Amino acid sequence: MTDDSRDSALAPVSRFMAAAFGRHSGLEGKGVDELRTLVAALTTALLEGHICIELSERQRQLAARSLLTAVGSRAPLVLSGTRLYFGRYFGYESELSEMLVNLAAADDSSADREFKEKSRATMDMDPHQQRAVNLALTKKFCIISGGPGTGKTTLIISIISQLLDRHGTDLRIALAAPTGKAALRMQESIKTQLHELTLEPALAARFPAQATTLHRLLGLGRRPGRTTSQRSDPLVHDVVVVDEASMVDLAMMWRLSHALKKDARLILLGDRDQLASVESGAVLADCIDSLPNNVARLKKSYRFNRSIARLAEKIKTGAADEAWKSVTGSDNSAVAVAPADWLNACIAEYRHFLSLAEETADPIHYDAVFKRFKRFRVLCALRKGPSGAEEINLRIEQALKTMKIRTDAEGWYSGKPVLITSNDYDLDLFNGDIGICLPDSASDGVLRLWFEGSDGSFKKILPSQVPLHEPGWALTIHKSQGSEFEEVVVVLPEIDNRVLCRELLYTAVTRARARLSLVAQEDIFKSSVEKKTLRHSGLADRLAG
Known part of the structure; x- marks a missing residue:
């Protein structure tokens, strides 16, 4: 939900x-x-x-x-x-707090000054990054909080390098994220960084090969009534790294904490200013507020467009007037109010993508198709209504069909993107996964839905097999968490809605790496910036003691 x-x-x-x-x-x-x-x-x-x-x-x-x-x-x-x-949630909260307090108090007895100093020299780091690495190496529980481009991936590579160097090849490491998209991006980021950094080949080869979803890591849904989160069947991993931890709800964090083996190390990466989890709780924010000795906050962005970064900072602090000026008074093309014909511009962008998809018939080149699709996205605050994702998807699809694209009997066509909206454990597809319909050269060009794996490979299924799904041209901002795009169009409704808040806008804005267009009225935008979401729980108080 x-x-x-x-x-x-x-x-x-x-x-x-x-x-x-x-x-x-x-x-x-x-x-x-x-x-x-x-x-x-x-x-x-x-x-x-x-x-x-x-x-x-x-x-x-x-x-x-x-x-x-x-x-x-x-x-x-x-x-x-x-x-x-309710009793169940009281149990989640009280048990999780006890486990996290114990984990937060545990130091790594194998860490020494030489180990910590070596980590500083590994890469050129600012003081906040140095603190993050040192915390992760000396504490059994560490949170690294920072926005896009603050170097979280680089730090994780440094941390894993030092841990592997210290503990050897027997060290078992899990990389995980709440959604398939987030896990894929985590793996892609680490893979890219490993190619750019001058690590010894033997060390780079010992890095974990893939990132996975928390559902897959914990074995949720595979065997009814039993998961690997049971104490009698703990995870084998010595180190568990979870990216996009702001998306992890109370129940899932409880399951993860139960699954950790004794003496395991837990590292959470996330941005506390993003939207909290869809389900109940704000675990990352509560931990950051109440366990300061285990938290490193990254301040400097190294990759983010400056205009987008300034806007995100104004939204984060609730400065509504200044945030609006950042949109309307920008002296470059990176941030702007979208023109009146913004939807036509979006359709033109997607037409270029469809042309590429239609021209690409060999799976060897499907990587280029997926990369092209990740370049641009429409993000909507709402699902329903005239400015909601459902309506925008419908209008985009109707316009694209005027291209006289070739469709099969069921209406599938090359380049059609779908967003999976339910979990299918048999197909290994999960809520939030993105697939693209493309021909299968091994089956006489019959259309298949292709999904990208975290290892860079592709798997295919028949369109008739696809679980619950919706078009992927426009996403809700909630569904976009864990993703980044070169260019984003953010669409707000024309009337106020309880969903609109500071965290929603911040999340939307920080999905864009290079260019952001905003479809919004001034009063709606400002009121959204001024509304901060607060979630009631007792977790922060329990963690603080």
Whole structure:
């Protein structure tokens, strides 16, 4: 469930949960109605990304009288101070906090001054980067927080190099990310950096070959009722590196922490100013706020376009007027308000892509097709409505069909992109994966859907096999997390919406490496910058002690 699609689920789910809890509460009369109201509010809060709700003293006393409520222990409802939880999420929060506190306090006994000083000399680093490397080498739990282009990939290569040099070939390292797109980009970035850096070939050869999704790493969905996150079957890895950690929700982080073997090292990479996870919790932000001794914040961007970086900084700090001036007063073409015919310009861009796709019939050259598609994207704040991703995709598809492109009987055509919206473990496809429809020269040019693997290879499936999906010309900003493009067009609605917030805009803006066009009215843009998302939980307090 993502962005504005949550709204349709709030009322019926909240009513169902309220009725179910009311029937078994042991309360009577007005007390039952009041408890139902609390349960409905808690359900709504959970669907909106919160872990708990705050209660008044009167509400707390009412909840405590219910047969379904326990104080500080597992039950259908749990009271902890003034906070009310569903029992499952109280368990996630309390157990995760205990594990992270213990992990954060653990030092690497094998690290010494020579080891730390050697890491400094490996590459030319600023003080923030030096701190990040030293933390990762000396702590069992480390968070490296920074925006795009701040050197997180370079640091990970330095860290892994030092760990491999110290611990030898037996060291087992996992690279993971919340989505397939993020895992692929993580692997691509590391591969590119390894080619550019002057590492010894023997050392470079010992780097992990692939990045994977957290779902795949933990074995989720493979065997019903059992995952590798069980304590009896821990991960074999000595080091687990998770990129795009802001996207990891409370439940997934709990599963990951449970899966770590004793003495494993956990390194989280992320940008705390991006959107929090789609599901409940803001684990990365809570950890950064409460575990400062385990956090390194990267400040300088080495790759980001300066105009885009300035705009992102204004949005991040909530400076709405200055942010708008950064868009309208930019003295270069990197950041601008989109012209009135912006959609026609997007369609023209995609027509060029389709021409390339139609001319490319050999899978040997499909890498160029995928690279070309990654160059440009339309990002929408909403899924539905006249400016939502569904409508923009429809309009783009209708316009592209005027090119008289060749389609098969089911309407598939060469170059059609699809976004997977559900997990299919048999096909090894996951929510957020991008595929492109292209001919298969091994099957007389029959169209197949091709997906890029983190190792640079491609796998193909029949269009009839594809799981739930939607066109990939325009994405919601939520779905774009974990991706970067050379050029981005960001589309905001003409009227305000609860989805619009500072984190959403920051995430959208930082998807663009070189050029950003904004489709937005001034008042909507400014109000979005001024709205900061806060998620209620007790994790930060628990971590802080």
